[in-house]
Amino acid sequence: xxxGSNMPAVGTYNQTLVLDMIRRSPAGLSRTELxxxxxxxxxxxxxxxxxxxxxxxxxxxxRVVAGPGKPRTPLQLNRTARYAVGIHLDPAVDTFVxxxxxxxxxxxxxxxxxxxxxxxxxxxxxxxxxxxxLRSADVPLARVLGIGVAAPGPIDDATGTVLTPPLLPSWHHxxxxxxxxxxxxxxxxxxxxxxxxxxxxxWAEADHALDDAALVYYGAGIGLGMAxxxxxxxxRTGNAGDIGHLLVDPGGQECSCGSRGCLGVTVAPERLLxxxxxxxxxxxxxxxxxxxxxxxxxxxxxxxxxAVEVRDRAAATFALAIVxxxxxxxxxxFVIGGPVWNRLGRELKPALDAALPTVRQSxxxxxxxxxxxxxxxxxxxxxxxxxxxDEAFTARASDLMIGLS
Amino acid sequence: xxxGSNMPAVGTYNQTLVLDMIRRSPAGLSRTELxxxxxxxxxxxxxxxxxxxxxxxxxxxxRVVAGPGKPRTPLQLNRTARYAVGIHLDPAVDTFVxxxxxxxxxxxxxxxxxxxxxxxxxxxxxxxxxxxxLRSADVPLARVLGIGVAAPGPIDDATGTVLTPPLLPSWHHxxxxxxxxxxxxxxxxxxxxxxxxxxxxxWAEADHALDDAALVYYGAGIGLGMAxxxxxxxxRTGNAGDIGHLLVDPGGQECSCGSRGCLGVTVAPERLLxxxxxxxxxxxxxxxxxxxxxxxxxxxxxxxxxAVEVRDRAAATFALAIVxxxxxxxxxxFVIGGPVWNRLGRELKPALDAALPTVRQSxxxxxxxxxxxxxxxxxxxxxxxxxxxDEAFTARASDLMIGLS
Numbered sequence: 001x002x003x004g005s006n007m008p009a010v011g012t013y014n015q016t017l018v019l020d021m022i023r024r025s026p027a028g029l030s031r032t033e034l035x036x037x038x039x040x041x042x043x044x045x046x047x048x049x050x051x052x053x054x055x056x057x058x059x060x061x062x063r064v065v066a067g068p069g070k071p072r073t074p075l076q077l078n079r080t081a082r083y084a085v086g087i088h089l090d091p092a093v094d095t096f097v098x099x100x101x102x103x104x105x106x107x108x109x110x111x112x113x114x115x116x117x118x119x120x121x122x123x124x125x126x127x128x129x130x131x132x133x134l135r136s137a138d139v140p141l142a143r144v145l146g147i148g149v150a151a152p153g154p155i156d157d158a159t160g161t162v163l164t165p166p167l168l169p170s171w172h173h174x175x176x177x178x179x180x181x182x183x184x185x186x187x188x189x190x191x192x193x194x195x196x197x198x199x200x201x202x203w204a205e206a207d208h209a210l211d212d213a214a215l216v217y218y219g220a221g222i223g224l225g226m227a228x229x230x231x232x233x234x235x236r237t238g239n240a241g242d243i244g245h246l247l248v249d250p251g252g253q254e255c256s257c258g259s260r261g262c263l264g265v266t267v268a269p270e271r272l273l274x275x276x277x278x279x280x281x282x283x284x285x286x287x288x289x290x291x292x293x294x295x296x297x298x299x300x301x302x303x304x305x306x307a308v309e310v311r312d313r314a315a316a317t318f319a320l321a322i323v324x325x326x327x328x329x330x331x332x333x334f335v336i337g338g339p340v341w342n343r344l345g346r347e348l349k350p351a352l353d354a355a356l357p358t359v360r361q362s363x364x365x366x367x368x369x370x371x372x373x374x375x376x377x378x379x380x381x382x383x384x385x386x387x388x389x390d391e392a393f394t395a396r397a398s399d400l401m402i403g404l405s
Numbered sequence: 406x407x408x409g410s411n412m413p414a415v416g417t418y419n420q421t422l423v424l425d426m427i428r429r430s431p432a433g434l435s436r437t438e439l440x441x442x443x444x445x446x447x448x449x450x451x452x453x454x455x456x457x458x459x460x461x462x463x464x465x466x467x468r469v470v471a472g473p474g475k476p477r478t479p480l481q482l483n484r485t486a487r488y489a490v491g492i493h494l495d496p497a498v499d500t501f502v503x504x505x506x507x508x509x510x511x512x513x514x515x516x517x518x519x520x521x522x523x524x525x526x527x528x529x530x531x532x533x534x535x536x537x538x539l540r541s542a543d544v545p546l547a548r549v550l551g552i553g554v555a556a557p558g559p560i561d562d563a564t565g566t567v568l569t570p571p572l573l574p575s576w577h578h579x580x581x582x583x584x585x586x587x588x589x590x591x592x593x594x595x596x597x598x599x600x601x602x603x604x605x606x607x608w609a610e611a612d613h614a615l616d617d618a619a620l621v622y623y624g625a626g627i628g629l630g631m632a633x634x635x636x637x638x639x640x641r642t643g644n645a646g647d648i649g650h651l652l653v654d655p656g657g658q659e660c661s662c663g664s665r666g667c668l669g670v671t672v673a674p675e676r677l678l679x680x681x682x683x684x685x686x687x688x689x690x691x692x693x694x695x696x697x698x699x700x701x702x703x704x705x706x707x708x709x710x711x712a713v714e715v716r717d718r719a720a721a722t723f724a725l726a727i728v729x730x731x732x733x734x735x736x737x738x739f740v741i742g743g744p745v746w747n748r749l750g751r752e753l754k755p756a757l758d759a760a761l762p763t764v765r766q767s768x769x770x771x772x773x774x775x776x777x778x779x780x781x782x783x784x785x786x787x788x789x790x791x792x793x794x795d796e797a798f799t800a801r802a803s804d805l806m807i808g809l810s
Contacts, residue, residue: 001613002635002800004443010410010805017407038409066617092489154770163770209406212641224733228633230407236617237770242732245766250655250666257765261655325733327647332639353803360662361650365559365568365642395407397802401721403442403791 003401006063010400014040017395018048019057019077023102025288027340028061028074055099057081057101059140070149077102082392083139085130085147085186086378086385088193089113090339091167091220091286095381097136098131101393103203103386105378107137112287113284119174127183145392146187148384150196152221156236160190167220167286189387191234193217193380194241197223197373198232199390200383201335204374213238213333215373217241217380218341220286222264224325225335231396246324248317266317276310284310311364323359326368337373338380345372408806415805419445423453424462424482424802428507431612433466433479454480461710462486462506471618483506487797488534488544490552490591491783491790493598495517495744496572496625496691500786501534503542506606506798508791510783512542517692524579532588550797551592553789554581555601557626564644565595572625592791596639598622598785599646602778603630603637604735604795605788606740609779618738619730620778621723622646622785623746626693627669629730630740636801651729653722671722674698674745681715705752720756728764731773743785750777 021037022029029037052058060369079100088095091113098107109132114125137240144237152165160177162168181188192200194217202210208230215225223241226233235241244264245257250260253271256353265271273292274282276299285294299307322334334347336352349372356368376384407593421450426442427434440450457463457480466479484505493500496518503512514537519530535552544718557570566580567573567646586593595606599622607615613635620630628646647668650662658676678772679687681704689697704712727739741750741757743745754777761773780787 001442002422002425002802004422004449005410005415006445006449007415010412010415013625013805014409017409020407037406040409040411044409094533154768156770228638229636231634233633233734236737237735239770240733240735242735242768244768245729245732247729249653250652259766262766293569302489324650327650328645328730328733329638330642330645330647331639350479361664361667363559363644363647363649365561365644390562391477397407397805400410400418400802400805 001372003338003403005400006402009402011223013395013399014044015048015051016393016399018045019052019393020395021050022058023077023393025404026206028076030072030074032072045303051318052106055081070144075213079104080143080270082143082145082312082389083134083137084145084385084388086381086383086387087126087149088194088381088384089149089151089162089168089171090380091152092289093287094338095128095378096133097378097381097383097385098133098139099385099386099389101389103200103382103389105382107133108378108381109133113168113170115170117170117180119171122170123176123179124175125185126180127182130184143190145184146189146388147180148191148196148387149180149183150191150193150384152219153192153223153239153242155190155192155238157234160188162190182294187388187393190385191384191387192223192238192241193219193383194350195232195234195238196223196383196387197337197375198217198227198374198383200375201225201373202230202232202384203386203390203394204382210333210335213335214329215335215337216322218267218336218338219380220269220289222267226329226331243321243325244265246321246382248320248352263317263321267314272296272310272314275313276307277320289340292312292338292342297344312351315348315355318348319355319359320361322356322368322370323362323364327361329363333369333371335371335373337375339377339382341372342377342379370377408564408808410805411807414807415650418800418804419443419449419452420456421804423450423563423799424457424798425783425800427457427463427480427723428482428798431611433481435477435479437477439480447802453727460486461529474706483743484509485548486546487550487794488539488542489550489790489793490539491601491786491788491792492531492552492554493533493601493789494554494556494576495569495575495598495785496557497694497744498692499531500783501537501538502783502786502790503544504790506788506794506795508787508794511544512538513783513786515536518573524576524584527575527579528581528584528661533586535589541791548679549591551594551793552585552589553594553596553601553792554585555596555598555785555789557624558597558628558642558644558647560595560597562639562777565593567595577753592793594796595790596786596789596792597628597643597646598624599628599630600637600639600643601778601788602742602793603632603788605791606630606778607779608791608795608799609787615738615740617736618740619736620740620742621727623672623741623743624785625674625694627672627684631734631736643679648726648730651726653725668726669720672719677701677715677719680718682711694745695748698745700750706741716752716756720753722759723753723757724764725766727761727773727775728767728769732766732768735769736775737769738770738776739776740776742780744782747782747784775779
């Protein structure tokens with residue numbers, strides 16, 4: 001429900017907007033440039049800049065003399081003003097990052113998921129590792145805004161609960177948001193991995209090129225992040241982005257739903273590894289997948305026939321799925337990333353680029369652009385940290401509205 | 406790109422917001438109720454209400470005495486303050502409506518599409534019929550805001566051009582927006598039919614229940630309208646919503662794309678009619694479809710075995726498609742409507758409601774709600790008219806931003 005607007009709401013919004021613009025310009029922006037881009041008067045802009053400087057979010061850069069007229073003094077982001085922690089829970093690996101206010105990763109660690117532990121032990125382990133990483137990064141704790149956690153769905157958005165992600169049985173029905181906040185003393189945000197990844201890429205993008213876009217997340221499962229008008233699409237319950245049962249290979253592998261050729265089973269890493277003759281069974285432990293994928297990569301590079309065939313089939317499958325999703329979303333720009341993509345992308349990307357224009361199902365009026373995620377290996381973890389920054393520092397039109405008292 | 410905000414922008418937004426709230430409350434809202442809902446101060450609210458009354462958009466209702474305290478005088482929408490025309494171009498029928506400021510249809514006419522005419526003749530016929538309908542409705546022309554046109558995609562959003570909708574060959578590459586504006590003297594908006602339908606349902610909804618929802622449009626083609634955070638999703642080029650090639654029936658009918666079992670061909674009305682033994686060929690003229698569908702309805706009602714089988718297969722297909730789309734969008738609420746649905750919905754709805762919970766592909770955490778479009782037979786035409794009202798009278802957060810000078 002929309003609400004009215006008044007001057008205090010406008011003041012907060014303008015301040016966030018100016019900070020957002022400064023953040024996206026590594027070289028900084030002068031007051032004149034900011035006034036032009038925002039449409040704000042020089043006086044208002046001056047007040048906003050003064051407040052941002054007083055709160056320590058921006059610093060004055062070096063004066064730049066360029067052409068006639070007054071030299072320009074850019075305002076630059078003070079990256080060390082705030083920090084956030086990001087945690088990515090994946091069946092194969094738990095990743096922890098600390099990011100600064102620019103969204104840049106300043107500390108990273110990963111470890112295998114604790115197996116067979118109960119929920120309180122899992123939470124305690126997350127809290128311990130997040131704390132250790134913050135200490136190692138030498139971050140003043142008062143500047144830590146909070147912790148973002150990315151997990152496979154389904155989640156319960158309203159209560160911050162991990163529901164029943166098939167490959168994370170130990171986490172089922174854990175009220176992660178509440179428990180991790182209690183264990184760490186930091187505010188905690190929980191999002192589905194694909195939503196966190198989309199928010200992370202939106203945050204990392206300087207020129208708003210992803211304001212309407214989609215993100216294919218290729219990990220133990222496959223999902224889609226979506227952005228509309230600069231905001232990630234969460235859906236009613238925070239579970240948007242499930243494309244595992246999209247039919248892509250009629251007559252293909254049987255899926256748990258009873259159908260054959262669902263996207264999830266067709267490009268499941270275990271399936272590719274089995275089809276390529278690398279693993280003896282299509283069912284292997286999630287933690288055994290990484291090493292086997294490295295072997296697949298080696299065989300593709302060596303042009304081993306079965307491996308190349310597996311790669312080409314996967315590329316054609318991804319191409320069909322992306323085209324069908326683009327027909328629906330008219331997103332035009334697709335980002336691709338995730339744990340499996342990170343290990344296999346170099347081999348898959350050329351085949352996928354070649355396959356995309358050949359898909360006869362396309363109804364798009366303009367060519368589709370596919371690019372790899374900027375956040376690379378830290379996609380979901382840095383995305384999770386961005387959730388925290390995003391909540392505090394993205395200029396949202398809804399911020400312009402008077403809050404409910 | 407977001408812009409800054411200032412008091413003039415806020416003033417316009419608040420006025421639109423208050424009008425929007427009054428419009429959605431047929432009994433009207435008192436100043437006290439409006440102040441509560443908007444969060445605006447009594448003084449600001451009073452000023453806004455005065456301006457709306459002075460401009461003729463709202464009128465004072467009858468004083469209501471209810472309980473102790475001051476009697477309440479509701480502000481009500483003056484439905485006759487503005488009007489808009491909606492035109493729906495469909496392969497089988499062109500529909501024209503006039504709506505008042507409430508979005509209610511006050512005049513309606515339809516006719517078969519002009520066949521074999523060239524673009525200037527088609528435009529002239531649209532202008533003539535729109536004009537005749539406005540005269541018959543006795544609407545003061547100065548109060549007509551503009552004309553909205555809904556057409557099958559693909560369109561070119563930027564130039565307001567109908568590109569190449571397969572079933573509307575006479576319209577291909579027509580710069581409809583520009584030419585119809587010139588022929589009528591009214592501003593013209595062009596949107597894809599599914600987007601117009603979604604905007605129409607959002608406009609017609611009193612309680613914002615569709616702010617995150619999807620709309621299955623079942624006409625000569627099938628498409629999906631989507632709403633995120635109260636706004637219809639248009640995509641980068643205005644062509645969002647194409648689901649014709651979603652695979653739903655492996656081994657089914659061959660599609661123009663070369664695959665078998667795409668959604669578009671599987672539930673195409675011509676296909677259903679042929680499979681039910683009503684028409685001798687799966688290829689018939691669009692204008693011959695309506696009468697044959699009436700026959701299918703009769704046979705289903707008479708429990709004719711082939712007709713019932715066709716209905717059940719169609720319902721199962723729609724159920725699968727809706728579940729797959731809900732997995733992606735987490736929309737929870739689906740609206741269904743469109744020209745074919747209008748004629749077949751009464752027979753299809755119970756079968757579809759029964760099929761939905763049985764789809765094993767669902768990954769939703771809550772039950773899906775399916776309901777029929779409020780706008781009924783005028784879905785796309787009234788939706789097209791709503792585009793004009795929506796542009797002028799929906800309180801958008803983006804209105805809060807300073808315009809580009």
